[in-house]
Amino acid sequence: MSEQKSVWKKEISFGRKPKQPKEAKPPKQAKEPKPPKQAKQPKQPKRKGAKERGHAAKRLVGLKIGASQLAAATVTNNGSAELLHVARHELEHGIVVGGELRDPERLSAALSEFFAKHDLPRRNVRLGVANNRIGVRTFEIVGVDEPAQLDNAVRFRAQETLPIPIEDAVLDYHVLSETTDASGQSVKRVLLVVAYRDLVDRYVAACRQAGIELVGIDLEAFALLRAMGAPQENKAAAALVVVAVGHDRSTFAVSDGRVCEFARVLEWGGNSLNVALARALDVAPSETEPLKRLLGLGETTSSTELTEAQLQSSMDALRKQIESFARQLVSSLQFYQNQPGSLSIGEIVLTGGTAHMRGLAEELQRLIGVTVRVGDPLMRVRVGKDAVTDEAQIGSFAVAIGLGIED
Secondary structure (H helix, E strand, C coil), X not given: CHHHHHHHCCECCCCCXXXXXXXXXHHHHCCCCHHHHHHHHHHHHHHHHHHCCCCCCCEEEEEEECCCEEEEEEEEEECEEEEEEEEEEECCCCCEECCEXXXXXXXXXXXXXXXXXXXXXXXXXXXXXCCCCEEEEEEEEECCCCHHHHHHHHHHHHHHHCCCCHHHEEEEEEEEEEEECCCCCEEEEEEEEXXXXXXXXXXXXHHHHCCCCEEEEEEHHHHHHHHHCCCCCCXXXXXXXXXXXXXXXXXXXXXXXXXEEEEEEECCCHHHHHHHHHHHHCCCHHHCHHHHHXXXXXXXXXXXXXXXXXXXXXXXXXXXHHHHHHHHHHHHHHHHHCCXXXXXXXXXXXXXXXXXXXXXXXXXXXXXXXXXXXXXXXXXXXXXXXXXXXXXXXXXXXXXXXXXXXX
């Protein structure tokens, strides 16, 4: 059970080890006991973060940095998870594009304002990242038992599987299971996570500049799986697919009930619907958000000021975009099922702000042919008094809540 718990909270290492020259200085100052103690203090947060896998922090702040907003969830983990507080804040356009940080200075200022405005703790913060330059794969390694040899084998497979130069990457892996084949050789099933180092470092630097102490960096896909379902004892009969629809991208994660088997970022988000409506009605995309929620994909309503022709044009534009989203989902499902040992698809669970759009789940289910439902990001937490003030938008906090849960 301990092995499966460690997977869904798998964190990418900062990759920042202390320089050796600094460790060599204390002997020269042996007559002054205080300076060595002071020199060791900056290392404590890093040691604490490294130990977090074995000792759940009592309070964690999950932080999601999206293209259009910041979202945070404060969760206490003490036997069971309790959601204490959620907060979100609009983020100016252009700071984060496609999951990549373009303007660290502006993000740092926005984070500082966000944490101060909502009185968020600046320690024990876990950051989520999601980007197509982050790869998640599972594969088998046969006949390798020595740790050093396993490291080399995993790095070789990483170069072979993912188009990221090892020298530019942050790499982490976990042995999911170990069996023996017919010839007596060990067969290790490995979960691999690889990310570009510069992508991670830019977020870390912006958080540090804002006075935020990170205890870990996690994949948004793993956070989604934590929020939407606890790890099971045994492998499920069918795969659970969780999709968080963001502003300009959607995070897609597949679980076998115990571990994340596959994850990717889809280049489609709720803003695609806004742009489609804006073109159909010849208005600015920013003006279409209320109309999108009013129209939905169910029965049309007469409470809009649109003409019959405008209403028909709007509905056609929405459905065309949903079809585009459905094609991306089907492509991702097919890619997963082409992997060795993949499961049949049990259901697709939607979350994110756009997931609550009327008729979206039903339309996707009709197009894909798989059960699609809207998930509840609060299913694994006790909700503290006044923790959530707008349940209609709770899907926007799914990743942040998952980042705060410690399995």
